[in-house]
Amino acid sequence: MQNPTKTRVKLLMNEMTSSQHTSGAMRQQQDVQPEPTSAPVLRAEARNLDFWYGATHILKSVSMAVVDCKVTAIIGPSGCGKSTLLRCFNRMHDLYPGNRYSGEIQLYPEDRNLIEMDPGMVRLRIGMVFQKPNPFSKSIFENVAAGLRVRGVADKRILYERVEQALSGAALWDEVKDRLHDSAYGLSGGQQQRLCIARALAPQPDILLLDEPTSALDPIATAKIEDLLTVLRNTVTVIIVTHNMQQAARISDFTAYMHLGKLVEYGVTEKVFTTPQSPMTNDYITGRFG
Amino acid sequence: MATSSLANAQIESARIVAVNRRADLLMASIGILVLAIATLLLASVFVGLLASGWDRLINPDFYTHFPSRHPQQAGIISAIVGSSLVMLVTAVIAIPLGVAAGLYLEEYAPKNWLTDLIEINVSNLAGVPSIIYGLLALGLFVYAFSLGETILTAGLTLALLILPVIIVATREAVRSIPLELREAAYGLGADKWQVVRMYVLPAARPGIFTGVIVGLARAIGEAAPLITIGALTFIAFLPSPPVQATPPFVNFDWLTSPFTAMPIQLFNWVSRPQAEFHVNAAATGVVLMVMTLAMNALAIYVRLRLRRLHR
Ligand SMILES: Nc1ncnc2c1ncn2[C@@H]1O[C@H](COP(=O)(O)OP(=O)(O)OP(=O)(O)O)[C@@H](O)[C@H]1O
Ligand SMILES: [Mg+2]
DSSP: OHHHHHHOOOOHHHHHHHHHHTTTTOOOOOHHSSSOOOOEEEEEEEEEEEEEEEEEEEEEEEEEEEEEOEEEEEETTSSSSSHHHHHHHHHHGGGGGGGEEEEEEEEEETTGGGGGSSSSHHHHHEEEESSOOOOOOOOHHHHHHHHHHHHTTTOOHHHHHHHHHHHHTTTHHHHHHGGSSSSSSOHHHHHHHHHHHHHTTTTOSSSEEEESSSSOOOOHHHHHHHOOOOOOTTTEEEEEESSSSHHHHHEEEESEEEEEEEEEEEEEEHHHHHSSSSHHHHHHTSSOOO | OHHHHHHHHHHHHHHHHHHHOOOOOHHHHHHHHHHHHHHHHHHHHHHHHHHHHHHHOTHHHHOOOOOOOTTTTTTOOOHHHHHHHHHHHHHHHHHHHHHHHIIIIIIISSSSHHHHHHHEEEEEETTTTTTHHHHHIIIIIIISSSSOOHHHHHHHHHHHHHHHHHHHHHHHHHSSSHHHHHHHHHHOOOOOOHHIIIIIHHHHHHHHHHHHHHHHHHTTTOOHHHHTTTSSOOOOOOOOOOSSSSTOOOOOOOGSSSSOHHHHHHHHTTSSSSSSHHHHHHHHHHHHHHHHHHHHHHHHHHHHHHHTTTO
C-alpha cells in the first residue's frame, strides 16, 4: 500500500530525530527549535533514479532524500558512481550527448522533477564545486561575480556587496580583499578552491554540490574547507562526495554509501559509521574493502 | 646480492638517461638545422631584393607616385592604397563570417555526418590553389552578381580564400579550451550563448587572432586570383577616400572603384623587358615582405599580450 520510497524517508526522519535525542548537546539548533521531534524538511529527493552513459548502465534505482540545510555525504569505492549521482543533481550530464536518465529527482518545496526541467534552470538553483579548482582566467572579483553576471546583475554596488559576502562565507575575504582585481591564477590551490566555493555561493544556490573538493589539497587547506563546510551547514544544503571517511564522519549529517551504482546504505552519519546495517558498508568503513 | 642488484639498477637507469639525452640532442640539432636553412633562404631572398631595389626604396617619390612609363618616376601609391582597401573589405567580411562559422561548427552544430562532411570540406578548401578562387569569383561576383572588376570583388574573393583558414583556426582555438572551464561556466547556470560570449570567445581569442593574421598575410600577397578577376595593372588615380569631412563622414564609392594591388604591380614590373622596372619590382617586393612580416609580428605581439592578460 505504501510507496517504498516514502517508507525509507520516514525511516530516515525517525533515525534523525532519535539521533537528535541522543546527541542533542552536539546539535545546537536543538536549543533553538522548541520541538525536537519536528520532521526534517526535504530539499530534494531522488526516486528510483537510473542513469546511463550511452549504453552503460551506471546508476541503478537510487533513492535518496536530501535534507534542507544539512550536509549529505556520498561515500563508496572508486568507480561506484558517486560523481555520476552528484552530477545528476545539476544535470551536468546533459552537456554530453548520449547520456540518459530515468526516474526522478524531486525538488522541494515546489515538488518538481528536475530531470524534466530545463537544465539551465536547474543549474541556476544548484551550484557546484569541482574536484580540481577551476577558476576562470579573470580577476578574483570577476570570478566570484560570474554567477551574478550570468543572472544579469550589473549594479556595481550589489555586485560588491554579494562578492564580499560570498568571499567571507568562503573564509577567503581577509586573504584577498586587497587584491580583488588581480588574476585568480595568482592564488594557491587551496585559495583557488575556496574561491570556487565562493563563486558557487555568491548566487545563493538552493543546494551546493561538491565533488571531492579537498582531494587536490594539502591537510591545512583541507582543514580550512572542512571548517567552512561546518559553518555553512545550517544555512546551505550541501551534498558532498568524498573519499575520505574521516571527512564524511566529521562534517556530514547524513551519509550515503554507494557500491556498483547502487545506494547500499543511507542514514544519519553517526549511525552509518557506528552501526552500519549492511556488511558491505561495514567492510568499507573499517577499511577491509575499497 | 641486494647491493649488486641496486648497482645494476643504477647502471641501467644511467644508461636510459644517456640514451634519452642523445635522442634529445639529435632532435634539437635537426630542428636547429631545418630552422637555419629556412631562415637563411628567407634572409637571402630579402637581402637580394633589398640590394636590387635599394635605389628606389630610399626615394620618397617611390611611395607617393603613381605607376608610370618612366621607371624612374613610377611609384606604388595606387598599389599600396589598393591593397589596403582590398584588405579592409577582406577583413570586414572574412573575420566575422569565419569566426561565426567556426563557433557554430564547434559549439552549436549537431555532431552528425553532415557536420563531419562540412568539416572535411572546410579543411580541404584551405588547400585549394588560389587561382581556383579567382575563377569562382570571376563567375560568381563579376558575371553572376555583376559586381565588376572592383575593390569589392577583390575583397570578397580574398575573403573566400582565407575563410577556411579563419574557420579552422577558430575551431582549433575553441576546441582547445579545457572542459573544466566550460563545466564551471555551465555549472553557474550560464546558457550556451553566455558561455560562448563570456568564457569561450575570450579564452579562444589568441588562437583566433593568429588565424586571422595568418589568413590576412596570405591574402595580401596573392596575385593570381586578382589577375583572374581582372585587376588593372596601371592605375593612375586613387579611389575616393572611405572617410570624408562632411556628413555622413563615410563614403562607399571606393568599393566600386577599379584597383591594383601590391603583388599585381610587382608582377607587372617584373614582366617588363626594361631592367629599370625590375629594380622597381624588387623594391615593391621588399615593401610587400615588410608588410607581411609586420603583420606576423603584430600577431605574435598580440598573442603574447592576450596570453599575459589571461594568466
Ligand atoms: N563519460 C563516461 N562515459 C562512460 N562511462 C563513464 C563516464 N564517466 C564515468 N564512467 C563510468 O561510470 C562509473 C562511475 O563513475 P564515477 O565517476 O561516477 O565514479 P566515482 O564513484 O565518482 O569514482 P571516483 O571515486 O574514482 O571519482 C565508472 O565505472 C566509470 O568508468
Ligand atoms: Mg568521482
